[in-house]
Amino acid sequence: MIHFLYFILFHFFYSFQVNDAKDIVKKADEKMRGSTMQAEIIIKTIRPTWSREMHCKIWEKGNDLALILIQAPVRDKGISFLKRKKEVWNWLPTLERTIKLPPSMMSQSWMGTDFTNDDLVKESSVVDDYNHKIIGDTLIQERSCFIIQMIPRPEAAVVWSKVIICIDKKDFLELHSRFYDEEGDLINTMNSFDIKMMHDRIIPTRFEMIPADKKGQKTIMIYKNIQYNSPIADNFFSIVQMKMLK
Template sequence: MKKLIALLSLVFIASGVYALDGKEIATSAHNVSKSKTTHSAVSMTLVDNNGKEDVRLLEEFGKKENDLSTTVMVFRSPASVKNTRFLKQENDGSADDKWIYLPALKRVRRIASSDGSKSFMGTDFTYDDMETRDVERDIHTLLKEEAVNGVDCYVVKAEAKDLNDSQYSYRVSWIRKDNFVPIKMELYDSNKELLKVMKVLDLQNIDGFWTPMEVVMENVQTEHKTILSIKKVEFDKGVNPKVFTQSYLSSGRI
């Protein structure tokens, strides 16, 4: 009897009975280990369909508290965007709160949910793209397993449970099997046509945290793309909590 049970167990494993499903994979990706604080210098390059580049430099701060993340971005150059500041605060079970300070207006503006599909600072990322999306908001389906640049990945399709809860008809992610970090994503528009492709060009393990050092988001319909490159990053070095406030957003001072 013991031999029979052992044999059946092997058969079940071989047949995929114990394989992860789409939701389990998405949950593992969402729960990838993150530091308590981050501080980084980032280069943002916008490339139009003629190859013309617009390079920006920004400073980014992040913290994680009670499993919820908060992020602040401060644009340092060029002059056209200098001192623009952005704050994103993750909420438990609901959409993130987002605010932006535009120097020309000299005031902080809350980003309404209706503005989620709008471009963030002229990039190929929308405000919703920058959101920490809760796993429960989508239906996750494992489509297949496939290698990307020699790395084995799960390919998972995500569709919003509420059709009004996403600007995309669906998203397809390539999630690494070894560390559950997404390294490629395809985003489809409301007509189910491919709109954008996100790729992680450089992924490094720094101080025990998997870090996308270079990411490109390309709009395949307009042939415009945005490249984010981390030039320097520190984990768990401590960040003044006053940075993560609307007061800092408006003044730039702690």
Template sequence: MNTQKKTRQKILLLFTIGFLSVFSIHAQQPTAKEIVEKADNLLRGESSYAEMEMQIIRPSWSRTLRFNAWAKGDNYSLIYITFPQREKGQRFLKRSREMWNYVPAIDRMIKIPPSMMMQSWMGSDLTNDDLVNAASIVKDYDHKILRTETLRDRECYVIEMIPHEEAPVVWGKVITWISTKDYLNLRNEYYDEAHELVNEEILDEIEDVGDRTIPTRYTVIPANEEGHKTIMKFEKINFGANMEESFFSIQNMKQMR
């Protein structure tokens, strides 16, 4: 009788240990939304200032843009074109869900309507929406882990993001690759409403930039336009820059030099 009791106790103990181990593993496993949020916070931060270079590559020509960019959270961003000379001084402002373009040559402020958010930004393979992140990849999508796989020697979560019906989102679906160890966003695929691939985005040249390590080069490759490519590179980036919401005003944008 004692032997049977001891056996049952051992079985119960082993079962309990096994259950707790599985529970612990699942408790430590972040959700798809948490993974996306960690990656987004790493790239965005509470605020940032960046100096960037963009190369627009086509089969028969290419051109270079340079611009400075300020951002605060999800809701505010400001971009100032510094090169080439003919476009120097153009500014783009995002406040919440709204976007403006100031063209100094004609002293005109243009509010960009939602219908134009999918249009090319400055002739590149990025859209207005891509540049100012008018949609939030955390708040405006449902997230699902599809699998894990190795990408460029890093184990990654592969996560599907489907936009909410009411969200102001231009994509029908986004697939993202985020490293399991340090939450680096290494690749994205953007699909239209018919779930046909539109763009592939590759994030590489991972570097230390002060208090974090992030990809510093983004390459956007259209799916159906051979020889088209846009490369965007951080020349400098500072996170945690002190800036007030009033900095992201139409009045301040017009006064910048």
């Protein structure tokens, strides 16, 4: 009888932990997205012998719709990316060509940065495509954080075999993430900084993606401004629209 009660309590606690971990990840994801989000960002790609800066606009609606427009430098101006559910397109104005990106390209570098295509257009979902588990806690930037392990669901087509994320317990801010490949090797580490009030919420406004095996290399993404929950029609997220953005 004691063993049976222990078994029941163990599985109740495990189930609570899993559901609680997923809820924490969902809150952190919704904190950055809102129901809609429009933002201007700067992306700095840093290498040992050179650096490059891009200026972009982003529009997002829920988890299924997103548009990214590159405004600078001049040679990349007008390049855009569209996501509708699990489909992603890239518009190249100099070639006047639209390319549909296959799932195999989601793990590749986005515009030569240390972010992947999936990091930016988010074909995969951190909430729906992973199983979540709280594995500890830690202190980051004097904020108490959950350490959560994310393992892909068997049916999910995702880039990473494991992700470890640290989420602030008070404001649900994702402050640190580690991304692992199929062999279990650490590939990228992302840290978040410059926490401030942006529009109607507190969020990190600077993100640094650092490759594990490339010394002196990283990519910094900075939010210049951001607007949440302003109405955006679904038909804004179209191939026609992505060609017209300026």
